[in-house]
Amino acid sequence: MSDRSNSKPETGAFFARDRAWHPPAFSPGYKTSVLRSPQRALLSLDGTISEITGPVFGHSILNELDNDLIHNFARPGESAIGERIIVHGRVLDERGRPVPGVLLEFWQANAGGRYRHKKETYLAAIDPNFGGCGRAITDDEGRYAFRTIRPGAYPWPNGVNDWRPAHIHFSVFGHGFAQRLITQMYFEGDPMIWKCPIVGTIPDRQAIEQLIAPLDWGNTIPMDARAYKFDIVLRGRRSTLFENRLEGN
Amino acid sequence: MVQDLGYLKETPSQTAGPYVHIGLTPNYSEIGGVYETDLGSVMVNDKTLGERITVTGRVLDGAGAPVKDAVLEIWQADSAGLYNSPSELRGAADPNFTGWGRCPTNSADGVFRFETIKPGRVPFKDGRKMAPHITVWIVARGINIGLHTRIYFPEETAANAEDPLLARIEHKERLATLIAHKEDSVYTFDVHLQGDKETVFLDI
Numbered sequence A: 001m002s003d004r005s006n007s008k009p010e011t012g013a014f015f016a017r018d019r020a021w022h023p024p025a026f027s028p029g030y031k032t033s034v035l036r037s038p039q040r041a042l043l044s045l046d047g048t049i050s051e052i053t054g055p056v057f058g059h060s061i062l063n064e065l066d067n068d069l070i071h072n073f074a075r076p077g078e079s080a081i082g083e084r085i086i087v088h089g090r091v092l093d094e095r096g097r098p099v100p101g102v103l104l105e106f107w108q109a110n111a112g113g114r115y116r117h118k119k120e121t122y123l124a125a126i127d128p129n130f131g132g133c134g135r136a137i138t139d140d141e142g143r144y145a146f147r148t149i150r151p152g153a154y155p156w157p158n159g160v161n162d163w164r165p166a167h168i169h170f171s172v173f174g175h176g177f178a179q180r181l182i183t184q185m186y187f188e189g190d191p192m193i194w195k196c197p198i199v200g201t202i203p204d205r206q207a208i209e210q211l212i213a214p215l216d217w218g219n220t221i222p223m224d225a226r227a228y229k230f231d232i233v234l235r236g237r238r239s240t241l242f243e244n245r246l247e248g249n
Numbered sequence B: 001m002v003q004d005l006g007y008l009k010e011t012p013s014q015t016a017g018p019y020v021h022i023g024l025t026p027n028y029s030e031i032g033g034v035y036e037t038d039l040g041s042v043m044v045n046d047k048t049l050g051e052r053i054t055v056t057g058r059v060l061d062g063a064g065a066p067v068k069d070a071v072l073e074i075w076q077a078d079s080a081g082l083y084n085s086p087s088e089l090r091g092a093a094d095p096n097f098t099g100w101g102r103c104p105t106n107s108a109d110g111v112f113r114f115e116t117i118k119p120g121r122v123p124f125k126d127g128r129k130m131a132p133h134i135t136v137w138i139v140a141r142g143i144n145i146g147l148h149t150r151i152y153f154p155e156e157t158a159a160n161a162e163d164p165l166l167a168r169i170e171h172k173e174r175l176a177t178l179i180a181h182k183e184d185s186v187y188t189f190d191v192h193l194q195g196d197k198e199t200v201f202l203d204i
Helices: A191-195 A205-209 B020-024 B157-161 B172-178
Strands: A084-093 A103-107 A133-137 A143-149 A154-156 A162-164 A167-172 A181-187 A226-229 A232-234 B052-060 B071-075 B100-104 B111-117 B133-139 B147-152 B181-183 B186-188
Touching: A103 A143, A103 B020, A133 A143, A162 A191, A167 A232, A167 B020, A181 A232, B020 B071, B020 B100, B071 B111, B100 B111, B147 B172
Parallel strands: A084 A226, A084 A232, B052 B186
Antiparallel strands: A084 A143, A103 A133, A103 A167, A154 A162, A167 A181, B052 B111, B071 B100, B071 B133, B133 B147, B181 B186
């Protein structure tokens, strides 16, 4: 956690979260949320130093194959089965500024929709060369990229016949603990997006569209892999115009 | 018309789902050989300054059942009250303390456990000191957006009494939900997602 970005540290509090844009805690169409959603109002508080600060990870934690899910679990000389894709994009804040040096972690099912997890019982086969996890740290311009196979859709016990659209889970750190975010990326043109109760926890269609990665033909590598572009926006932070008192306290 | 502020919208949250361990704690999830260790599993080393403590507990749903597929992350100051973060401008934090930990609730009994140190006090925005606390973030299947809360310490009676965040809690009987139970150096903190004992969660 020691090597740090060269950019000037930011100390402003974060923009208040628009909780009407995010999914509400209680969304009965997604059944597990019924008993796992707080019923009391959240206690709102302008960010203190406990939330304005957050862990930052150096590139030293990364191995060479951490952002290559096709190979990071595969036996030597072999590779995961499926449609080869590159997922790339930028991490920006709400003010449109790149967020450098932030850790992203990804996880997903294999090409047949099967997760490598002991609690997973779907009958589709495990791919012996696919683990399903990866990570990357954004560069000075907020860019990240990883190589993977396109995950398959999979059924889940919610409604009688509910299937998740193809998706990749993302965990994103910012520079402050209040920016911590977990979300899911979906693929352009997938008709299952609009049937999914988890997607449907998000009330605003425009917010859902923010989670759909377009096919990026320009960055597709001929005879190798197609590309999808997925930009992520984290909470912006206020300029410390007249309130930068932290040093003096 | 007026000028456009030009702000982007924050990427909306989605649940971490039941297989969050694949991405955040792959070694715990028996996906070996990709990462050397699970990130956040160790916060201290032999040289870390401060009082060693264990923080443990469970996450319980609205029916009182333990949530066995959650992941908790904690973030805290060092023993001198400094954060190991580039945004910490008051001084250099203990280099032997990460300040950040990550732990799944165990799939068998639902228990999480952090080996850490007791944090020092840090200032509120107006300069008053907050009571020692640990910031907590919880994700799981069924939780659509990560839940923030804080752990406070029961022996800090005077500091807790003047803590600006605790003072904001209107229903005083709910303060107890943010205060751990202490036995020797072990603090137990159960998170109640819903119901009569519902933990105070924060919009911060």
